Amino acid sequence: MSSVALDIEPPSHSPSRRAWLQSLVTESSPKDSNQVNEPKVPRVPSEFLKMEENKDCYEPLVVSIGPYHHRKENLEEMEKLKAKMVGQFVNYSIEAAEGMYNKVKELVSDARKCYAEESTRQFDDEKFTQMMFLDGCFIVQVVFKKLENQKLRKDEVTSVTRDLFLLENQLSFLVLIPLMRIYTRSGHHSAVEHTSSSKQIFQSWSSERIDQEFMKTVEEFFKTVHEIPLHRESCWEKISNSLTKLPRALRLCLKSKDTNCELDFYDHLLEFFYFKFAYGEEQHQRDRGSKREITSWNRYYSVNELKDVGISFVPNHTTVFVDVDFKNTILGGALCIPPLNIEDSTKSWLLNLAAYEACAGWDSGKCTSYVCFMRSLIDKPEDVKELRSKGILRTTMGSDDQIAQIFKEMTTNLNPKPYTYSDVKNSVESHYRNTVKRWILHHRDPISKTVVKYSFIFGIAVSAIQAYLAETKQRPDYGICSCSNATLLH
Structure with a gap:
């Protein structure tokens, strides 16, 4: 059996060995990759x-x-x-x-x-x-x-x-x-x-x-x-729009700042x-953050988990619907998320954008990562309710439980890009792991009650002292007056 195997295996100097190795190189050449030959209107993967x-x-x-x-x-x-x-x-x-x-x-x-x-x-x-x-x-x-x-x-x-x-x-x-x-x-x-x-x-x-x-x-x-x-116009856009009556040559010169295709x-x-x-604009660059920083994002937090540690949710009014941002506050933070209308066609619309993204091979994976990020926030119907109350989810169909289920279904077989939203994820993780902030936020109710209680007592004491001093200052010294009158009578 071993001799037969050796007969089949060509020697290193054999032309068939070189041909075999050359075929491997040819087959792995980038010019034959599926991505290059992908039609402009591809099928869904x-x-x-x-x-x-x-x-x-x-x-x-x-x-x-x-x-x-x-x-x-x-x-x-x-x-x-x-x-x-x-x-x-x-x-x-x-x-x-x-x-x-x-x-x-x-x-x-x-x-x-x-x-x-x-x-x-x-x-x-x-x-x-x-x-x-x-x-x-x-x-x-x-x-x-x-x-x-x-x-x-x-x-x-x-x-x-x-x-x-x-x-x-x-x-x-x-x-x-x-x-x-x-x-x-x-x-x-x-x-x-x-x-x-x-x-x-x-x-x-x-x-x-x-x-x-x-x-x-x-x-x-x-x-x-x-x-x-x-879209809220920037100062530059307002100036540009006000100059629309300028000569065409000058307008074209000004328009050179425009990056639209x-x-x-x-x-x-x-x-x-x-x-x-x-x-969106300037999204040809990856989100800031290194691979080392990304490893710190080791779990997902739902809306209510983040709410418990002082992170609030506010609408981010921008034309780029995937533009999620995080802003730090003194003790907490705010996740700024563009409003999303949940309608019958929303699921189809987002999934087709994600499918297009997969076919095009864009590094950012913005839409896919956005859907997965929203899914990480929405774990239970209560999370949907909170986002609705903040004006981030606007829905005219289904219950909160159904909306949560839609996001769960959408993210099946979706793979977000690790670099996308790295700044946001790291900011959330950093805040979540800040023990000082968490301790203050965890005890904010007892602390606030104590502060209010002693502030109230202190306020009453100060008011009483001020009233006493004011009364003492205004009261006439009748004893001195009587002695003076007695002396005069004598």
Whole structure:
């Protein structure tokens, strides 16, 4: 048996040994990694689908966008409305329908590459172009709030907007941007009366101006859907906004401080939302803190545990909904957390952002870490109640127990990044381990009662002494007066 094994194993100088080693090097080359070949609109990773309670969060309820869920039986009804709204788009466009369609057709080859290959094989070029054209025109109409003009129930409108935030229900911006530019130039996004002069103004807009208008509209659409808090302008923004009437060259010079990306930087709507409201400015750098500091965060504390040691919870009004901060006070601290609306679509929305984050491979993992951080705070229904009372959780559905269960389900198979929120975690841990502060806070009720008690007694004593002294000072010396009068009588 041993001789056979030796015959199979090639000698070190054998060409087969070198070929075998070379194959290992080739297979491990970065150019063949899955991350590089990941399509711009990826499928949800398999580990996210293992949790049975979360599977529906990645499936569209009423409308399909792109090839992944196209022609599913439960989505057929919305295809009729989609065709109707696209007809309205085409009828009022400044370009002929054939011209718009051909623009999309020119992009078919590149658009196919944005999706997993096995999902596009069933479509020939003509079918794929039709799907891209219909979905693109429909999304533009929805973003510009034309869905409100259709005869839909409120729950149907909510379901449509919910479906636009699914990772597998995205349309590549490669297709969407040309259609959006045509729509914007047509001027039908504006409340201005569509006179010939107004149409000429819209048609004269540059591509840069049109893209800015579209990004502004998409941001407003997102804020309406998820009720993102209004951004408080900084001093620089106020100055910049007050200078909008300056010559264009000067405004462009001032705008050089702006770090916002151009529209073609984004691949789809979900990615656009992620960068605007989850990633935020200056988040390309990791949270401060070293690996050594992270090891001190060795457990999680619920809301009520932190409340017992003097940590309060306050809303953090920012457009970046994952922007959690910690502020120290004299004896305690405050966790500043942006308000979050808990609705039927919230679970799906957060999980799809986390799935996108996993596919994109972002180092910060902000959304995934945010969901896990909130789960660490919410252990029992009482924790939900406390966050609701502080205006951090705003819910119109379910009981406190159901909300706590939603967070438990969301974090199954989610792996937060260790560096994210390291400053916040270390501050909480440092405060929790501060024995002096904890002793004072633990005995604050007896101490305060003692202080109040003796302050009250001391106050009464001081008041009595002051009253006595005041009375003594004002009282006349009748004994001296009597002696003086007696002397006078003699």
